[in-house]
Amino acid sequence: MSKLTWARALVALTAVGCGNGETPAAASGGGGSGSACPKPGISKRPWTLGIDETSARLRWEACADTASRDVELTPEAGGAAQTFTATSTAFTIDNTYYAPFNADAPADEAGTYFNRQALLTGLTAGTCYRYRVGGSDAHAGRFCTARAPGSSFRVLAMADTNPGLGDATKRLLAVADELDYDFSIHAGDVQYYASGFDTWVYWFAALAPMLRQGAFYPSIGNHELENDDEYDQYYLRFFDKAGFGGTDAYYRVDSGGVSFFTLNTEATLDAASEQLGWFKGEIAAAKARPGYRFSVVYFHKPFITCGDKSQNSSARQLFEPLFEEHGVALVVQGHMHGYERFEVPLSDPTKTITYLTVGGGGGLLGDIDANADRPVCAQRKSHGKFHHMALLEITASGLAGRVFDPDGVTRDEFDIPSP
Ligand SMILES: [Fe+2]
Numbered sequence: 449m450s451k452l453t454w455a456r457a458l459v460a461l462t463a464v465g466c467g468n469g470e471t472p473a474a475a476s477g478g479g480g481s482g483s484a485c486p487k488p489g490i491s492k493r494p495w496t497l498g499i500d501e502t503s504a505r506l507r508w509e510a511c512a513d514t515a516s517r518d519v520e521l522t523p524e525a526g527g528a529a530q531t532f533t534a535t536s537t538a539f540t541i542d543n544t545y546y547a548p549f550n551a552d553a554p555a556d557e558a559g560t561y562f563n564r565q566a567l568l569t570g571l572t573a574g575t576c577y578r579y580r581v582g583g584s585d586a587h588a589g590r591f592c593t594a595r596a597p598g599s600s601f602r603v604l605a606m607a608d609t610n611p612g613l614g615d616a617t618k619r620l621l622a623v624a625d626e627l628d629y630d631f632s633i634h635a636g637d638v639q640y641y642a643s644g645f646d647t648w649v650y651w652f653a654a655l656a657p658m659l660r661q662g663a664f665y666p667s668i669g670n671h672e673l674e675n676d677d678e679y680d681q682y683y684l685r686f687f688d689k690a691g692f693g694g695t696d697a698y699y700r701v702d703s704g705g706v707s708f709f710t711l712n713t714e715a716t717l718d719a720a721s722e723q724l725g726w727f728k729g730e731i732a733a734a735k736a737r738p739g740y741r742f743s744v745v746y747f748h749k750p751f752i753t754c755g756d757k758s759q760n761s762s763a764r765q766l767f768e769p770l771f772e773e774h775g776v777a778l779v780v781q782g783h784m785h786g787y788e789r790f791e792v793p794l795s796d797p798t799k800t801i802t803y804l805t806v807g808g809g810g811g812l813l814g815d816i817d818a819n820a821d822r823p824v825c826a827q828r829k830s831h832g833k834f835h836h837m838a839l840l841e842i843t844a845s846g847l848a849g850r851v852f853d854p855d856g857v858t859r860d861e862f863d864i865p866s867p
Pocket residue numbers: 636637669670671748782783784
């Protein structure tokens with residue numbers, strides 16, 4: 449983060465911002481336009497996570513405690529509506545942060561907010577639902593419960609989103625909005641205070657097309673920890689208990705007999721690490737469950753890359769044998785701002801494992817060939833310096849991938865048979 453950005457980003461204002469009324473005083477200064485509490489008192493639109501066969505977590509942030517807590521839930525294919533009521537927890541934000549280079553980005557203002565969560569229970573497996581909060585179409589969306597083993601479904605994969613920097617993230621999400629996917633996995637660097645173009649308020653508005661389409665399962669990147677309080681006051685407040693097993697920082701979600709594991713590359717992955725011990729047990733248990741097909745693992749800092757970032761070869765040495773043993777079909781990485789696809793031979797010479805780098809979600813593109821002399825680059829099958837996201841289609845026979853750019857042009861396609 450530049451000194452200029454730091455200097456302008458951190459301004460502590462206490463008891464200012466969205467407070468107890470619907471039109472609290474907005475903080476001033478910085479590049480933001482202020483963020484008065486909009487009617488009907490929802491300051492961050494709803495999102496979903498923590499979904500299994502029969503339950504889901506629906507969250508949003510209210511800036512007025514008087515805002516409705518009611519959720520109307522209807523099966524997408526038709527059926528009776530159910531009503532749920534969210535819990536509300538007051539939360540005090542200590543500091544105000546600005547996006548000094550983006551006049552369209554409201555500040556993340558200090559003040560009191562209300563974390564809303566509705567536990568949606570008694571749902572039907574393999575079913576997509578539509579929700580509305582407070583009867584508002586502006587606060588509506590959908591999600592799908594976990595599919596039955598063997599089902600086909602789609603997942604959106606991305607990383608390094610930076611919606612305030614140019615229009616790449618927004619254009620990618622507009623393309624993705626035409627795709628029918630159950631949920632998205634994000635390989636880290638979710639929001640970029642460091643760019644000077646993003647705030648969390650801005651992020652939630654810009655990422656609305658993805659949040660209203662399905663559940664959001666983030667991985668922790670280095671930019672989730674930019675400011676001392678960002679991880680606790682923002683990231684965890686929004687995205688704790690995202691999945692199952694593990695912790696808030698590394699976890700698993702399942703659908704259709706496929707397990708999706710995220711690791712936290714901001715913490716150690718060495719031989720004695722908690723994460724390695726957890727992953728060993730967790731993926732063995734996943735494989736033992738009836739209907740298991742394969743796994744996808746995603747994380748931020750890459751195990752392999754030919755671009756302008758380091759690669760964690762020691763972690764790869766520890767984890768890759770587990771990937772092979774337990775049927776990991778695909779590894780999704782971020783952090784290097786470009787696209788890469790590797791097919792890496794495993795110890796069984798008849799098998800390979802695919803690594804994708806999907807770091808082109810909207811940040812400034814990097815040098816994808818800065819370390820092209822690394823031996824692993826002989827296994828790089830596709831790469832390019834362009835913004836992109838990937839659609840992963842879980843099929844009857846495995847996984848089909850399609851990588852698209854902000855114009856909607858398909859830049860790479862691949863098929864991975866079920867291991
Ligand atoms: Fe990063």
